[in-house]
Amino acid sequence: MDFTFSQSEKLIKDSAREFLEKEAIDISRQVEENEEGCLLELWQKMAHLGWMGIMLPEKYGGFAGNFLELILILEETGRALVPGPLIATVCSGLSILKYGNEGQRKEFLPRIAEGKLILSTAFIEAGSTTDKNRKISLNNGDYILSGTRLFVHGARVADWFIYKTENGKGKTLFLIDAKSHGIKCSVLESIAPDRIYEVVFDKVKVPKKNILGKRENGSRVAREIEEWGALCESAFILGFLQRVLDITVKHAKRREQFGRPIGSFQAIQHQCADMATEIDKVKFLTYQAAWKLSEQVPATKEISMAKARASDISRSICLLGIKIHGGIGLSEEHDMALYFRRAKMSEIAFGDGDFHREIIAQQLGL
Amino acid sequence: MDFRFSPDEEKFKQEVYNFFIREQEIVNEARKEWGSGLGFGPYCWEILKKIGSKGWLCPTWPKEYGGLELSYMYRYIIMEQMQYFINIYSTVGAGMAGPIILRHGGEKQKREYLPKIAKGEIEFALGYTEPDAGSDLAAISIKAEEKEDYFVINGSKLFNTRAHYAQYHWLGARTEEIDSKKKYKGISLFIIDLKTPGIAITPIWTVGGTRTNEVFYGDVYVPKEALVGEKNRGFYYILEALNYERLSTVAGRERDFQELLSYVKEKGFGKDVLTRQRLAEIAIDIESAKLFALRVAAMLDKNQIPNHEASMLKMVVAETEQSMVQTAMQIFGSYGQLRRGSKWAPLDGKFEVMYRDSVERLITRGTSEIIKNIIAQRGLGLPRG
Numbered sequence: 001m002d003f004t005f006s007q008s009e010k011l012i013k014d015s016a017r018e019f020l021e022k023e024a025i026d027i028s029r030q031v032e033e034n035e036e037g038c039l040l041e042l043w044q045k046m047a048h049l050g051w052m053g054i055m056l057p058e059k060y061g062g063f064a065g066n067f068l069e070l071i072l073i074l075e076e077t078g079r080a081l082v083p084g085p086l087i088a089t090v091c092s093g094l095s096i097l098k099y100g101n102e103g104q105r106k107e108f109l110p111r112i113a114e115g116k117l118i119l120s121t122a123f124i125e126a127g128s129t130t131d132k133n134r135k136i137s138l139n140n141g142d143y144i145l146s147g148t149r150l151f152v153h154g155a156r157v158a159d160w161f162i163y164k165t166e167n168g169k170g171k172t173l174f175l176i177d178a179k180s181h182g183i184k185c186s187v188l189e190s191i192a193p194d195r196i197y198e199v200v201f202d203k204v205k206v207p208k209k210n211i212l213g214k215r216e217n218g219s220r221v222a223r224e225i226e227e228w229g230a231l232c233e234s235a236f237i238l239g240f241l242q243r244v245l246d247i248t249v250k251h252a253k254r255r256e257q258f259g260r261p262i263g264s265f266q267a268i269q270h271q272c273a274d275m276a277t278e279i280d281k282v283k284f285l286t287y288q289a290a291w292k293l294s295e296q297v298p299a300t301k302e303i304s305m306a307k308a309r310a311s312d313i314s315r316s317i318c319l320l321g322i323k324i325h326g327g328i329g330l331s332e333e334h335d336m337a338l339y340f341r342r343a344k345m346s347e348i349a350f351g352d353g354d355f356h357r358e359i360i361a362q363q364l365g366l
Numbered sequence: 367m368d369f370r371f372s373p374d375e376e377k378f379k380q381e382v383y384n385f386f387i388r389e390q391e392i393v394n395e396a397r398k399e400w401g402s403g404l405g406f407g408p409y410c411w412e413i414l415k416k417i418g419s420k421g422w423l424c425p426t427w428p429k430e431y432g433g434l435e436l437s438y439m440y441r442y443i444i445m446e447q448m449q450y451f452i453n454i455y456s457t458v459g460a461g462m463a464g465p466i467i468l469r470h471g472g473e474k475q476k477r478e479y480l481p482k483i484a485k486g487e488i489e490f491a492l493g494y495t496e497p498d499a500g501s502d503l504a505a506i507s508i509k510a511e512e513k514e515d516y517f518v519i520n521g522s523k524l525f526n527t528r529a530h531y532a533q534y535h536w537l538g539a540r541t542e543e544i545d546s547k548k549k550y551k552g553i554s555l556f557i558i559d560l561k562t563p564g565i566a567i568t569p570i571w572t573v574g575g576t577r578t579n580e581v582f583y584g585d586v587y588v589p590k591e592a593l594v595g596e597k598n599r600g601f602y603y604i605l606e607a608l609n610y611e612r613l614s615t616v617a618g619r620e621r622d623f624q625e626l627l628s629y630v631k632e633k634g635f636g637k638d639v640l641t642r643q644r645l646a647e648i649a650i651d652i653e654s655a656k657l658f659a660l661r662v663a664a665m666l667d668k669n670q671i672p673n674h675e676a677s678m679l680k681m682v683v684a685e686t687e688q689s690m691v692q693t694a695m696q697i698f699g700s701y702g703q704l705r706r707g708s709k710w711a712p713l714d715g716k717f718e719v720m721y722r723d724s725v726e727r728l729i730t731r732g733t734s735e736i737i738k739n740i741i742a743q744r745g746l747g748l749p750r751g
Contacts, residue, residue: 001368001369001370001371001439001660001663001664002367002368002664003367003660003661003664003665004367004664004668005367006367009367068367245746249746249747249748252748253747253748253749260749260751261748261749263742263748263749264748264749264750264751265751266735266738266739266751268748269738269739269742269743269748269751270735270738270739270742272741272742272746272748273737273738273739273741273742273745273746274738276678276741276742276745276746277678277681277682277741280658280678281654281657281658281682284654284657284658284661285650285653285654285657287367287369288369288657291367291368291369292369295370301649302653305649305650305653305654308646308647308650309650309654354643356646357642357643357646357647357650358639358642358643358646360646360649360650361636361642361643361645361646364627364645364646364649365627365631366627366630366631366636366641366642366645
């Protein structure tokens with residue numbers, strides 16, 4: 001048992017923080033103003049540091065790292081509130097590594113690692129059962145796909161999508177070139193600074209070879225991508241909640257009312273203690289799940305434990321942060337407002353608390 | 367980071383587990399006895415002596431005093447199994463008195479008490495709390511007056527739980543009157559034989575059906591060698607021990623949770639959405655508490671001082687138990703209120719007992735509120751009020 005970082009883990013985490021503190025100041029505010037929802041310049045720099053390819057084998061241009069190392073980086077991106085489809089790209093890349101064929105691996109993975117290819121998942125159907133546009137047909141060996149996908153991260157900058165659709169007997173995943181004819185993206189204005197999109201696929205032609213994994217396997221592969229995503233999002237939440245705690249405690253030490261720092265009042269102290277305790281829970285639940293994946297041990301239950309708790313506290317801790325900041329915490333200009341808004345998006349992403357508790361219940365044999 | 371036991375630790379865990387399985391008969395009787403609320407009876411003493419004869423009560427201690435010089439992770443592993451099988455995971459001697467004697471006691475005290483503690487032959491009743499000294503331990507007022515070659519003690523203690531069967535009282539007493547805010551500077555620690563004339567013990571029954579005690583001292587004469595370490599340093603020793611000796615475990619709660627789960631499955635309650643959600647939440651609480659426990663053990667083995675981390679652990683373990691008993695009661699509905707012995711009581715009323723008994727954990731060894739002060743002030747550096 002070791003609950004401290006190894007030297008290399010510490011190095012990865014510290015250098016990620018150092019880099020982001022220099023390169024990503026106010027990044028989410030900048031991105032909120034632009035349609036692309038992502039700064040490609042920063043993306044390139046992150047790729048140079050090896051972040052996109054951290055878990056990919058060296059022969060595909062990666063660093064042959066493990067899930068725990070990825071999680072430590074994502075924790076720092078959460079702290080800095082880095083927007084963009086980083087989690088989507090990394091998890092999609094992993095799915096190609098695990099389920100793709102050699103041709104797909106060679107085509108996608110090195111370019112992902114170099115930061116030259118952005119991948120996003122287009123899984124969530126609009127009004128899933130009522131989408132009248134949904135169609136899948138074959139024409140001269142190509143699939144013709146129609147359907148609308150919502151809440152797609154980074155759709156504007158994505159080079160490819162992983163598209164999930166019903167095939168009549170199950171789900172199939174397709175790799176779709178974002179430049180294909182018939183694709184239209186539009187921004188969905190949301191609570192968070194990050195950009196999410198509606199992507200309409202209208203009779204998009206996709207060659208058969210672009211199926212990811214086996215044709216009938218789509219659900220399983222998509223579930224695994226979402227499981228990895230849930231763990232990644234937990235780390236992201238962990239990162240920004242630790243920053244919320246840091247700035248809240250700092251504020252409580254400085255802010256004086258009734259002639260003393262408000263942090264000397266028990267009401268404030270107990271709220272800060274609750275924040276710290278809940279964050280520590282999420283921290284070790286997340287690290288343990290990531291460690292298990294790094295050791296090739298299935299971690300479905302552990303990932304859901306991390307994400308369920310992370311989702312729940314993402315809201316409650318930001319709320320405490322705002323309350324302790326008082327009036328200034330309500331100001332849209334204050335970072336607290338950013339965290340508070342982003343927390344809701346992270347809470348929902350890859351399943352909220354209720355969703356993951358249901359998975360845990362199944363894992364408990366209920 | 368590494369979240370697994372080493373191969374040696376795994377092997378040891380298995381060895382400890384096998385021991386308890388081998389001793390199953392005494393184990394079951396001991397657990398029943400402990401569950402009666404009366405404390406150690408013949409079976410508890412028997413199993414503790416057997417555990418002690420292996421060196422497992424105080425495995426981290428030096429060999430010359432009955433220990434095995436093993437790491438804290440080994441102690442944690444033993445505590446898990448002890449709590450799982452008999453609900454007792456440590457003695458007060460092994461967990462609180464012994465470590466202070468080891469650090470600050472004289473050589474004679476060490477030789478006299480430590481091996482017996484390690485072997486499970488003696489137990490101490492914790493003698494800190496008084497009617498007017500609960501969370502504010504520095505307010506201890508029972509008086510130990512130093513005379514020529516003895517101390518004379520007068521006053522009373524409250525909620526000293528093991529006093530009716532322990533051989534010794536681990537007494538915190540005032541050895542100097544201090545008017546200022548620095549009351550903690552006049553407290554000393556003593557080892558008192560509870561059979562000493564002048565000591566009277568009367569029972570108090572808790573809502574959980576556990577016997578605790580009021581202990582009265584009327585002109586109790588004790589020899590000078592009853593003093594532990596230096597005079598007036600007792601409060602420092604107590605605080606210091608909090609840093610080193612607060613391992614804990616949720617292994618018993620894991621066991622209870624498994625029982626609850628089996629019951630829910632057997633009765634077909636597991637389809638209810640709310641029940642599924644609640645049980646999943648408990649599973650998260652238990653897992654978190656377990657990770658906190660392992661963190662404290664791992665820190666101790668790295669010579670780090672788990673101060674607020676150990677406090678967090680204590681709070682989370684107590685609160686996890688609360689959410690579990692409350693969830694169980696909610697699932698049982700009206701049946702949950704029935705006592706052991708009723709043919710309608712789910713799991714023979716086990717959770718009805720736990721529901722009452724578990725409240726104690728929120729209060730003893732630091733209330734959640736005191737713990738939050740510690741986390742805020744020592745962990746986060748917020749100023750004292």
